[in-house]
Structure formats: structure tokens, C-alpha cells
Amino acid sequence: MSAKRIDQIARWTVTAAAGLILLVLGYILGSVLINGLPVLSWHFLTSRSSNLEPGGGISMQIFNTIYIVTLSMLIAVPIGLGAGVYLAEYARPGRLTSLIRLATESLASVPSIVFGLFGMIVFANAAGLGFSRLGGAATLAILNLPLIVRVSEEAIRAVPADLRHASLALGATKEQTIFSAVLPAAVGRLATGVTLAAGRALGESAVLIATAGMSSPRYLTFDPLASGETLAVHLWAVNAENSLSDAARIANGTAAFLILAMLAVSLGIGWFARRLDRRLAGQG
Amino acid sequence: MSALNTGRTAVPTQTGVGAAVRTRLRGRRRDTGAIWRGLFFASAIFLVISIAAILVMVGRQAAALFTQVRPLAFLFGRVWAPEHGLYGALPFLVGSLAATGLALLIGVPLGLAGAIYLAKLATPRAQRVMRPAIELLAGIPSVVYGWVGLTALVPFIRRHSGHVTGFGLLAAGVVLAVMVLPTFISLAEDALRAVPQDIEHGSLALGTTRWQTIAHVLIPAAWPGIAAAGILSMARAIGETMAVQMVLGNSPVIPAGLIVPASTLTSEIVLEMGSTPQGSPANNALFAMGLLLLLISLGLIIAVRATRKEATAGVRQAH
Amino acid sequence: MTAEAMSPLKIVPMVPKVVSPAPEAPEMATLAGQAETDREVEPAVRVRGLTVAYGSTPGIKSIDLDLPERSVTALIGPSGCGKSTFLRALNRMNELFQGVATAGEVLVRWDGQFQNIYAPGVDLVELRKRVGMVFQRPNPFPKSIFENVVYGPRHHGVSNRALLAEAAEEALHQAALWDEVKDKLNAPAAALSGGQQQRLCIARALAVRPDVILMDEPTASLDPISTGKIEDLLGKLSKDYTIVIVTHNLQQAARVSHKTAFFLNGELIEAAPTLQMMTNPRDRRTENYVTGRFG
Numbered sequence: 001m002s003a004k005r006i007d008q009i010a011r012w013t014v015t016a017a018a019g020l021i022l023l024v025l026g027y028i029l030g031s032v033l034i035n036g037l038p039v040l041s042w043h044f045l046t047s048r049s050s051n052l053e054p055g056g057g058i059s060m061q062i063f064n065t066i067y068i069v070t071l072s073m074l075i076a077v078p079i080g081l082g083a084g085v086y087l088a089e090y091a092r093p094g095r096l097t098s099l100i101r102l103a104t105e106s107l108a109s110v111p112s113i114v115f116g117l118f119g120m121i122v123f124a125n126a127a128g129l130g131f132s133r134l135g136g137a138a139t140l141a142i143l144n145l146p147l148i149v150r151v152s153e154e155a156i157r158a159v160p161a162d163l164r165h166a167s168l169a170l171g172a173t174k175e176q177t178i179f180s181a182v183l184p185a186a187v188g189r190l191a192t193g194v195t196l197a198a199g200r201a202l203g204e205s206a207v208l209i210a211t212a213g214m215s216s217p218r219y220l221t222f223d224p225l226a227s228g229e230t231l232a233v234h235l236w237a238v239n240a241e242n243s244l245s246d247a248a249r250i251a252n253g254t255a256a257f258l259i260l261a262m263l264a265v266s267l268g269i270g271w272f273a274r275r276l277d278r279r280l281a282g283q284g
Numbered sequence: 285m286s287a288l289n290t291g292r293t294a295v296p297t298q299t300g301v302g303a304a305v306r307t308r309l310r311g312r313r314r315d316t317g318a319i320w321r322g323l324f325f326a327s328a329i330f331l332v333i334s335i336a337a338i339l340v341m342v343g344r345q346a347a348a349l350f351t352q353v354r355p356l357a358f359l360f361g362r363v364w365a366p367e368h369g370l371y372g373a374l375p376f377l378v379g380s381l382a383a384t385g386l387a388l389l390i391g392v393p394l395g396l397a398g399a400i401y402l403a404k405l406a407t408p409r410a411q412r413v414m415r416p417a418i419e420l421l422a423g424i425p426s427v428v429y430g431w432v433g434l435t436a437l438v439p440f441i442r443r444h445s446g447h448v449t450g451f452g453l454l455a456a457g458v459v460l461a462v463m464v465l466p467t468f469i470s471l472a473e474d475a476l477r478a479v480p481q482d483i484e485h486g487s488l489a490l491g492t493t494r495w496q497t498i499a500h501v502l503i504p505a506a507w508p509g510i511a512a513a514g515i516l517s518m519a520r521a522i523g524e525t526m527a528v529q530m531v532l533g534n535s536p537v538i539p540a541g542l543i544v545p546a547s548t549l550t551s552e553i554v555l556e557m558g559s560t561p562q563g564s565p566a567n568n569a570l571f572a573m574g575l576l577l578l579l580i581s582l583g584l585i586i587a588v589r590a591t592r593k594e595a596t597a598g599v600r601q602a603h
Numbered sequence: 604m605t606a607e608a609m610s611p612l613k614i615v616p617m618v619p620k621v622v623s624p625a626p627e628a629p630e631m632a633t634l635a636g637q638a639e640t641d642r643e644v645e646p647a648v649r650v651r652g653l654t655v656a657y658g659s660t661p662g663i664k665s666i667d668l669d670l671p672e673r674s675v676t677a678l679i680g681p682s683g684c685g686k687s688t689f690l691r692a693l694n695r696m697n698e699l700f701q702g703v704a705t706a707g708e709v710l711v712r713w714d715g716q717f718q719n720i721y722a723p724g725v726d727l728v729e730l731r732k733r734v735g736m737v738f739q740r741p742n743p744f745p746k747s748i749f750e751n752v753v754y755g756p757r758h759h760g761v762s763n764r765a766l767l768a769e770a771a772e773e774a775l776h777q778a779a780l781w782d783e784v785k786d787k788l789n790a791p792a793a794a795l796s797g798g799q800q801q802r803l804c805i806a807r808a809l810a811v812r813p814d815v816i817l818m819d820e821p822t823a824s825l826d827p828i829s830t831g832k833i834e835d836l837l838g839k840l841s842k843d844y845t846i847v848i849v850t851h852n853l854q855q856a857a858r859v860s861h862k863t864a865f866f867l868n869g870e871l872i873e874a875a876p877t878l879q880m881m882t883n884p885r886d887r888r889t890e891n892y893v894t895g896r897f898g
């Protein structure tokens with residue numbers, strides 16, 4: 001076979017593989033939406049789930065998901081951003097910095113179920129919170145930290161040195177420069193990164209099963225110490241418990257809702273990115 | 285003074301606003317910087333504390349098991365029967381390794397093809413489709429992967445294999461293969477793009493075909509980066525929990541085939557962690573499995589760091 | 604010397620200058636410094652034995668130079684000769700780069716006395732309030748025009764809205780930008796033209812009320828019209844501020860500066876009143892450079 005022919009076949013194979021990847025994605029999204037969208041009635045979205053009889057909805061799970069994701073971001077973003085600022089602006093090459101970087105990378109590689117075990121003994125047991133939204137959110141925050149640290153550091157490093165120098169030359173202190181010149185210039189990328197992290201938190205379940213639990217309070221409450229089953233956990237739990245005749249219906253609806261939420265997050269990221277591009281172009 | 289000032293709005297004066305601002309400007313400032321510096325540093329140190337705390341807390345519970353069960357009996361024991369005091373984790377370890385191996389076997393060739401396509405063959409328009417697609421693939425929650433695996437893949441395997449359930453390592457391997465694709469593709473693509481253009485052009489200028497250049501120059505040059513992509517995919521696969529648990533069938537025995545119910549370290553932990561009392565040997569055994577996972581992941585991270593060093597050394601040599 | 608006389612904000616120059624020709628008439632090839640050719644002007648900054656090295660790369664070697672108060676000093680010389688390095692040494696901005704080593708003294712008049720800015724314990728923030736800087740490329744912050752101008756005052760403790768507004772107006776007037784932006788102070792600075800952005804950066808520096816302003820090729824990225832506006836501005840500002848400007852354009856040096864310093868390979872070859880430098884330099888290397896026979 002001539003080299004030309006091999007070249008053709010290889011290119012064709014590679015392109016076909018890329019096509020296969022698209023097909024797989026299309027199949028997953030398509031099947032989830034086709035099976036799940038019909039379930040997403042107003043009633044399904046606004047009524048409570050039930051462990052005993054069919055016909056339940058996911059209103060509490062939606063609320064818990066928003067609550068836990070928001071709370072976990074409230075914990076993780078300040079710490080992650082702070083660490084990102086430290087690594088980008090202060091850290092000098094040396095043992096301590098290597099240690100912090102190694103810790104960040106290691107933390108990023110810890111399987112989420114191990115975070116679940118950790119959260120279970122630290123927050124649920126040792127701290128005596130039991131299954132709680134706070135415990136779930138705190139564990140989720142630690143899981144998300146490495147990602148937020150990474151995107152923060154990258155966003156801060158991407159700010160042109162010019163801008164820092166301009167601020168320092170005006171007699172601003174280093175910290176004033178960080179808050180008034182660097183972070184505002186990095187805000188687009190930071191928002192993209194934070195949205196990414198929120199999207200990940202949205203679909204996370206292994207960390208939450210034994211920290212936030214698999215049940216919801218009886219009444220709508222903002223109590224951080226109440227347990228809070230999220231959508232992703234619910235999707236797993238209705239299958240695992242399999243006590244309902246309409247478990248499949250509920251799972252389909254929950255899966256579709258999760259996918260829609262994820263698509264919304266991706267669109268949000270795209271929007272931030274486009275805004276960022278435009279702003280950069282405007283500064284030309 | 286005022287006479288001199290006429291017609292010169294721009295010139296600051298000793299009195300009035302200029303002086304007021306000036307006095308403030310030259311005044312002492314309160315230094316809150318030290319507080320912020322401390323907070324930034326504390327945040328960074330928090331990461332070190334977190335990973336240390338995870339190791340200590342998980343390790344402590346695991347150590348409690350090892351006062352009752354010999355570590356080797358845990359690691360290589362073939363029987364998991366907590367009710368009989370047998371805590372052999374080998375079935376789970378084998379399951380984890382087999383599912384991960386299968387995932388890489390399927391995912392790496394497919395992902396490498398995807399990465400080559402994106403880095404070298406795709407038109408800008410095709411890239412605009414592929415890239416968001418891969419990001420979406422990364423964004424799908426693992427329970428949704430599990431749900432699709434459970435409702436589509438497992439029945440598909442059942443129908444075409446004649447096995448009773450369709451659960452097992454094959455289903456887990458396929459699901460994991462799809463799940464590691466985004467990690468692998470984006471890292472491998474970066475590695476391919478990092479190869480200096482002149483190396484590639486040098487090869488093309490010798491009259492080789494595009495594919496010969498890719499296979500004989502580009503991939504070898506990007507090899508350390510591709511290896512790192514593979515290792516990180518492995519870390520992702522071995523730690524994945526929900527999707528795997530939903531398609532495995534969860535039988536705590538060393539699987540006799542790819543289409544029989546099996547278990548992994550992660551699936552066993554998630555199944556049992558809510559139902560075993562804290563401090564019981566069965567519960568501690570889950571922490572021992574968690575510790576095992578943790579050590580495997582950390583080992584993989586160290587391996588990635590080693591390949592990365594090699595990669596930067598390679599690039600330096602190429603220049 | 605009275606406290607009042609030391610203020611750079613004072614209108615009456617300490618040493619009265621003969622009014623230089625209007626900068627609007629550049630065809631006169633005005634030599635702004637001609638009146639000072641043979642007169643001592645009190646320096647605002649004295650540089651003594653200043654050496655800067657980037658690791659093993661030498662930047663500038665053992666420079667001695669006086670920067671006269673309330674006048675414009677131009678730094679000229681071929682690319683890489685150390686002009687920017689010298690300039691950044693005057694407000695210690697060099698230290699933002701890794702591996703920079705500085706020796707020698709830079710004496711800045713500071714509350715009536717010459718103070719070596721490289722002495723231990725010098726507050727960099729206080730220094731940079733006194734010695735401001737404008738960069739080669741306009742680099743406004745991603746904020747509104749107003750917020751850009753009041754950036755300095757805000758961070759130095761002025762929070763009164765009215766004071767800030769007046770300070771902004773004043774600085775924008777001084778930078779000859781007020782009329783162009785007074786109706787859109789809240790518009791993003793990025794929406795301004797390059798020349799306007801550069802004047803905004805000048806206004807921003809002025810709002811801190813420095814004594815000395817350092818400018819590194821401030822017109823290098825601008826069109827001729829914007830360049831002309833900035834040159835006019837320099838003429839006006841030199842009545843109140845000590846200005847040091849790096850330029851590759853000899854005509855520009857001739858038009859705006861009173862004193863010129865010629866650098867070559869990190870060394871100061873010659874410094875003299877601009878007229879003398881342009882017409883009758885002492886050193887052959889200077890002559891070659893100003894007559895375009897260089898290199």
C-alpha cells in the first residue's frame with residue numbers, strides 16, 4: 001500500500017473517530033432529553049418527592065441543589081481566590097510554594113468518594129452536624145478548591161504587567177493594586193472559572209450522599225443544618241432504593257433537568273467568554 | 285495669587301481643593317496590606333491543611349481496621365464477608381483496575397484520534413463544533429452517565445451477549461471510556477500543539493505525508509504529554525464512583541468475566557458507607573479502601589509530575 | 604527656602620523662566636531650553652553613580668545626572684542603551700523585574716531635603732506618589748474614565764465624592780482632556796482613542812500630584828496629531844512639574860525639552876541644555892547620533 005493511501009485511510013479513521021465522539025454526545029443528550037422532557041411538567045417541578053407513593057416531583061431537590069451549590073461557592077470562592085492571588089502575586093519559587101502546588105494538585109486528584117468519606121467523619125460525625133446542607137456544601141467546597149485556585153491563578157497571571165505597573169507607579173500599594181487594578185481586569189476569566197466550578201458542583205453526588213444526605217426537610221427552610229438531597233443524589237437514590245413504581249419516570253425527569261441546568265451553565269460560560277473577548281478587543 | 289491664576293483653570297492652587305487633596309495625599313496611610321497578605325497566605329495554606337487532614341482522617345479510620353485485620357489479609361483477601369469477619373478487598377481492587385484498564389483500552393485510542401483530529405486536521409468550523417461538544421461531555425454529571433448506562437448500555441449488552449443481566453465490567457469500561465475522553469483529549473491536544481512547528485515542517489519538507497509526520501514525528505515528540513494525559517485519565521477513571529456503581533451489578537467477588545456483576549473500590553464504598561455504623565470494622569474497611577484509592581491517586585499525580593518534567597526537558601532539548 | 608517655594612504646585616516658578624515660544628508653532632524648531640542655556644536651574648533630582656544590572660546583563664553603568672526642577676529633561680539614545688532602565692530607577696520600578704540589582708544614589712527632593720530613594724526604609728508608595736510615571740503604551744484600567752483619574756487619590760485616602768470630582772476635573776484640565784471627556788466621565792476608558800487614553804494616563808498621574816513625572820516614549824504608539832497634543836501639554840506641565848521623557852524622536856526632544864541626556868551602551872555620554880546638544884555637542888558620539896550618522 002502506498003504512503004498516500006495509508007495517509008488517506010488514517011485521516012479518514014481519525015475523522016471517523018471524531019465523528020463517533022460527537023455521536024456519543026448526541027446520543028446521551030438526545031436520549032436523556034427525549035425520555036425526560038415529557039416528564040418535566042409544572043407539577044413535577046413544583047411538588048415534593050415521596051418515598052412511598054408514585055407521582056412525586058423534585059421541588060425540594062431543586063431548592064437543595066441551588067442552596068448547597070451556592071453555599072459551597074460562598075465558601076470555596078474566597079479561599080480559592082485568595083490562594084490564587086497568593087500563588088500568582090506573592091509566591092516565590094521555593095519549598096513552601098512547591099508544597100502548596102503539590103497540595104493543590106493532590107487535592108485535585110482525590111476521588112470524590114474519598115471527599116465523601118472525609119466529609120462524613122469530619123462534618124457529619126466529629127462536628128456533630130449529621131446529614132446537613134452545611135456539611136455537604138463544606139465538603140463540596142474543598143473538592144472544588146483546586147479548580148478555583150487554578151482558574152484564579154491563571155486569570156490573575158493573564159492580566160498584563162502594564163496594568164500592575166501603572167497602578168504601582170501611582171503610588172498604590174501592592175494590595176490596592178490587586179483589588180483595584182488586577183482583579184477587575186481578571187473578572188471575566190474569574191467569572192468563567194467560577195461558573196465552571198459551579199457547574200461541576202451541580203452534578204456532584206458521591207461527596208453529598210453521606211454528608212448532605214438523601215432526604216429533605218419536611219418544610220421549606222433555609223436551615224443550613226437541615227439535610228438536603230440534591231438532584232444528582234436524588235437521581236441515584238430513586239434507582240438505588242427502587243421502592244417506587246415510577247422510579248424510572250422520576251429518574252428520567254431529574255436527568256433531563258440536570259442536563260438542562262448543565263447546558264444553561266455552559267451557555268453562561270460562553271456568554272462570559274464572549275463578553276471577555278469583546279472587552280479585550282475594545283481595549284485593542 | 286488670584287491675579288496670576290486668571291485664565292489658568294488647570295493649574296492647581298495652594299488653597300482650595302488642590303490643597304485639601306494634596307494634604308490628604310501626603311498624609312499617612314493605614315496599612316491594611318499586611319492583613320490581606322496574611323489572608324491570601326492562609327488561603328494557600330488551607331490547601332495544604334485540607335489534603336493533610338484528608339490523609340490523616342481517612343488514614344486514622346483505616347488504621348483502626350488494621351488493628352483487627354492484617355493489612356495483607358485486607359489487600360489480598362479474596363473474600364468480602366464482614367458478617368464473618370472477612371475483609372478481603374481484592375475483588376474490589378481487581379474490579380477497579382479492570383474497569384480502569386478497559387476504559388483506557390477503549391478511551392485512549394479514541395481520545396488520541398480525537399486529539400489528533402482537533403490539533404491537526406479539523407477545520408476551524410469543525411473545531412467550533414468539537415470543542416464545545418467535548419466541554420459538554422465533561423460537564424455531564426456522572427449520575428447521568430450512570431443513568432444512560434443503566435437504561436441504554438446495559439440492556440444493549442444483555443440483548444447482544446445473551447447474559448442474564450448485562451451488568452459488569454464491560455458496561456463500566458465503556459461508560460468510563462466516554463467519561464475520560466474530555467480529560468484525555470484536551471491534555472493530549474495541548475501536548476500535540478506544544479510540539480514546535482519547525483520539527484513538523486522539517487518532516488513535511490522531506491516529502492513525507494501528513495500522516496507519516498503525525499505518526500513518526502509528532503506523536504513521539506508529544507509522547508510525554510500524551511502519557512501524562514493517559515495517567516490523569518486513569519486517575520479519573522479509578523476514582524469515578526456513581527456511574528460505575530450504577531452499571532456494575534455490585535457483586536463483591538472477583539469477576540469471572542466482563543459481563544458478570546462485579547464491584548470496585550468506589551462502588552463498594554458508596555453502597556456501604558451509609559449503612560455501616562461508624563467505628564465498626566466494616567465501616568473502617570471502607571476507609572481502608574478509601575485510603576487505597578487515595579494512595580493510588582497520589583501515586584498517579586507523582587507519576588504525572590515526573591512525565592511533565594520529562595516533557596519540559598524534551599522541549600528544551602528540541603530547541 | 605520656604606515651604607511654599609518648594610511646592611511643585613506653586614504657580615510662580617522658583618527661577619523665573621523666559622517664556623518659551625508657543626508650542627503651537629513647531630516650525631520655529633523651538634528649543635525650549637534656549638533660555639536656560641547658560642543658567643543654573645535648581646535640580647529636583649540628583650543621580651549619583653547609578654548602576655543597574657539585570658542579573659549578568661548590565662543595564663546602566665555609573666550614571667551622574669541632575670534633573671532640573673520644573674523643566675523637561677529628554678533622554679535620547681539608540682535602542683537598548685538603558686534609557687528605560689534609567690527612568691525606572693528613578694521611582695524604583697525596576698525592582699518589579701526579577702534579578703535586578705541597583706547601586707548608587709538617586710536623591711529626590713522630599714519635604715525640602717534631598718533624600719536617597721535607595722536608602723533603607725524608604726517607603727516605595729510615598730516615593731511613587733512623588734515620582735509618577737506614564738508608560739509607552741496607554742494602559743488605562745478597565746474602569747470608567749472618572750475612576751481612572753481618581754485612582755490615585757482614592758487609594759491615598761480621599762473618599763469625599765466632591766473632592767474627587769474636583770480633583771478629576773483639575774487633572775483632566777491639566778492633561779487637556781477635559782473638554783473631550785467631560786460629558787462621558789462614566790464611559791469606560793477603553794472606549795477612548797489611543798491619544799486620549801494616553802492623556803488620560805497623564806491625568807491619572809497628575810491627580811496624585813507628584814513632583815516629578817517620568818514618561819517612557821509616551822507618544823511612541825500615537826499618531827502625529829495626538830503626539831502634537833501631548834507635546835503641547837508637556838510645555839504647559841513643565842511650568843509646574845519636573846518631567847523626564849524618553850524619546851527616539853530628536854525633533855521631539857528639541858521641541859519639548861530644556862535639557863537632553865544622551866545614553867549609549869548603558870553609559871551617559873553627555874548631558875547639556877538641549878540647544879547646545881542639538882547644535883554643538885561636545886562628544887563626537889553625540890554628534891554622530893544627533894546628525895543621524897549613528898551606527
Ligand SMILES: Nc1ncnc2c1ncn2[C@@H]1O[C@H](COP(=O)(O)OP(=O)(O)OP(=O)(O)O)[C@@H](O)[C@H]1O
Pocket residue numbers: 657660661662680681682683684685686687688689700
Ligand atoms: N526586564 C529586563 N530583564 C533583563 N534585561 C533587561 C530588562 N529590561 C532591559 N534589559 C536590558 O537592559 C538593557 C537596557 O534596556 P532598556 O530597556 O533600558 O533600553 P532602552 O534604551 O529603553 O531601549 P528602547 O529604546 O528600545 O526602549 C538592554 O540590554 C536590555 O536588554
Ligand SMILES: [Mg+2]
Pocket residue numbers: 686687688819849
Ligand atoms: Mg525603552
